[in-house]
Amino acid sequence: DDNFATIVQAIKGGREIYTNVTKYIRLMLAANFDEFLEITVTAALGLPVPFLPIHILWINLVTDGLPAVALSIDPPDPDIMKYPPRDPKEDILKRFWRFILFAALVDFISDFIPFFWTYIDTIATTGGDFELAATTARTVAFTSIVFFEFFLAYQCRSETKHIFQLGLKGWTENKMLFISVVVGIGLQFAILYTPWLNDVFHVVPLSGLQLLVCFLGSLTAFLIVPQRLIPKRQYVDHRKN
Numbered sequence: 001d002d003n004f005a006t007i008v009q010a011i012k013g014g015r016e017i018y019t020n021v022t023k024y025i026r027l028m029l030a031a032n033f034d035e036f037l038e039i040t041v042t043a044a045l046g047l048p049v050p051f052l053p054i055h056i057l058w059i060n061l062v063t064d065g066l067p068a069v070a071l072s073i074d075p076p077d078p079d080i081m082k083y084p085p086r087d088p089k090e091d092i093l094k095r096f097w098r099f100i101l102f103a104a105l106v107d108f109i110s111d112f113i114p115f116f117w118t119y120i121d122t123i124a125t126t127g128g129d130f131e132l133a134a135t136t137a138r139t140v141a142f143t144s145i146v147f148f149e150f151f152l153a154y155q156c157r158s159e160t161k162h163i164f165q166l167g168l169k170g171w172t173e174n175k176m177l178f179i180s181v182v183v184g185i186g187l188q189f190a191i192l193y194t195p196w197l198n199d200v201f202h203v204v205p206l207s208g209l210q211l212l213v214c215f216l217g218s219l220t221a222f223l224i225v226p227q228r229l230i231p232k233r234q235y236v237d238h239r240k241n
Contacts, residue, residue: 008081015083016076023071023156026096030103031064031149037108038141042115048134050115050141052202058191062184063146067153070177074157084233099229103155106224107148110217115141118210132204139192139203140210146188147218150181155221159230164222 038050051059093100119137126132154163154171163170172178191197193205206214 012076012081015080015086018086019077019080019159020072020074022092022096022159023074024068025092026099026103027068027071027149027153027156028064029093030100030107030152031059031145033100033104034107034111034145035059037104038111038115038145041108041112047116047119048138050111050138051145052138054201055138055142058201059142059145059149062187063149066180066184067150067177070174070180071153071156073176074174077158077160079160086233095231095233099224099226102229103152103221103224106220107145107152110148110220111141111144114144114210114213114217117213135202135204136206136210139206140214142201142203143188143192143206143211143214144217146184147214148221150184151218151221152224153177153181155224155226158226160227160232162222162225162227 035051035056042048042050115137118140119133122133122136123130154177157163157170157174157177158166161170191201191203192211198204
């Protein structure tokens with residue numbers, strides 16, 4: 001089929017696939033680099049590990065996994081055909097490494113500060129119960145990273161606009177993403193406040209203040225401004241190749 005309209009649609013489809021792959025990669029790499037940072041820093045400072053293996057498994061499969069899959073089928077940007085051609089030789093991470101590193105750093109700060117505060121505060125209020133302090137701080141870090149990465153998933157939807165610039169449609173257009181976040185938050189609350197799940201995940205119920213700290217920390221995801229961290233595509237004249 002050499003119809004020009006078919007060629008245009010094929011190009012549009014290819015751009016949609018490539019763009020959604022980069023959304024998936026941005027979310028997964030930022031999230032995993034944050035986990036690496038947090039485990040490394042706490043180990044260097046002689047603090048308890050912030051995440052147990054079951055927490056990392058849950059984060060990678062549910063907290064990151066479901067939204068990442070949803071991003072891979074994200075509805076296309078209406079302006080996708082207005083972008084200049086992409087250099088086929090360009091490394092897929094070349095334009096996104098600043099976004100990934102900055103998002104991971106913000107995620108680390110939003111997790112580590114509540115973790116450290118909870119650890120010190122629990123030791124002080126319990127008269128030196130280090131085991132309870134470690135478990136409580138770990139629960140806070142686990143909950144903080146879950147909340148943050150749900151918000152981060154929305155920040156990965158566009159290269160050129162903050163999620164707030166997309167309006168209500170930005171939150172609800174991708175129904176799978178919206179459902180995965182709502183279900184993920186519900187499951188996280190079940191883990192926190194269901195006794196037998198407490199035992200499975202080695203967590204404790206959080207107080208209202210601790211939960212508020214987790215939520216407020218996760219709002220730092222909105223400090224990430226994609227259009228300032230991801231360079232705009234430059235026109236590439238493929239006739240030179």
